[in-house]
Amino acid sequence: MLFIEPAFPANQREFARALASIGAHVLGIGERPYDWIDDEAKGWLGGYQQIASVTDESALEWAVRNAQSRMWIDRLEATVEAHILPAAHVRERCTIPGISARTAYLCRDKVAMKEVLRHAGVPTSTSAGVSSTPEARDFTDAVGFPVIIKPRAAAGALGTFCAGNPEELEAAARASGLADGATVAIEEFIEGHEGFYDTLTIEGRIAHDFISHYFPNVLEAMRARWISPQIIATNRMDALAYAEVKEMGRQVVKSLGIGTAATHME
Known part of the structure; x- marks a missing residue:
């Protein structure tokens, strides 16, 4: 199987270790030189291909097809959120089983995910994708305050802002890049136990x-x-x-x- 970025961040090596421990033949694809990988981690890898960027789908596809030309590849896997969608696109182009590009996209894009879940009857907060401060104001006029502004695809609460009034909304729009035309997710802020x-x-x-x-x-x-x-x-x-x-x-x-x-x- 092919595993994306087996050495960075540091906890990635543990996935390579676990896979090797159950008998998987693990080949790594990453951005760091092979010499930068520690000897123990090298022992868990049956091979390694360095490319300029694992989010560059053309480069990733080249590395995957290069591996496929030499052996059968059962899986192409990634665990870092930013790598999930590129891996899914390349997986489909190279006919490797796994999570589809549609599913990967929905799991990454907060607005699209909520739309699908609402359609399926799963209760979610009211949300929308906006790309300007006036659009955000229109949303708060319809839904009210407080609201959350956050990237459409991100990890944890990074880049997330809570606005409880028009002044805080303007500040969040500037801080998030929305005021400069960045597309973000906006949703009603529902407080409760998490x-x-x-x-x-x-x-x-x-x-x-x-x-x-x-x-x-x-x-x-x-x-x-x-x-x-x-x-x-x-x-x-x-x-x-x-x-x-x-x-x-x-x-x-x-x-x-x-x-x-x-x-x-x-």
Whole structure:
């Protein structure tokens, strides 16, 4: 199998280690020279191809087809969010099984994902994609304050701003690049307890799942860096409230077309 960026960031090497430990023949594709990879990690790799950028789909496709010319490739996998969509596009062009480009796009683009989930009956906050400050003002005129402005595709709460009035909206528009024409997601800010619903899904069937509580909420933890966030797992999976969470999770997996993958829902 081909694994994108087996050495950076540092925790990526653990995926290569785990795959090698169960007998997978792992070939790496990355941006760093092979000599920069430590000897232990090299021992988990059966080969390595350096390219200029793993988000450059042309370069990534070249590396994949080069590997395919020498051996059968069962999988092309990535775990870094910015690599997911390029990997999916190349996977489809090279006819390698795995997450489709549609599913990868929906899992990355917050606005498109919410539209699909709303259509499927999954409750979500009101949201839209906007590319100018006047469009954001129109949204708040219709929905009200407070609102969240964030990148359409990002990780965690990076680049996320909360606006509780028109002045804060203007400031968030400038800070996010919206005022300069950047396209962002805007949505109503719904306050409540946050948690995770994570699964291992095989061919669309949830084979393993677990629920965790997050303290404090993500936005607060990202803004107040002195806080050490706590994640608390529960074993009360059959409780009524958790049963509702699990059912919602099943709807999400089905609606987004997730086949075989790990999932993380907040």
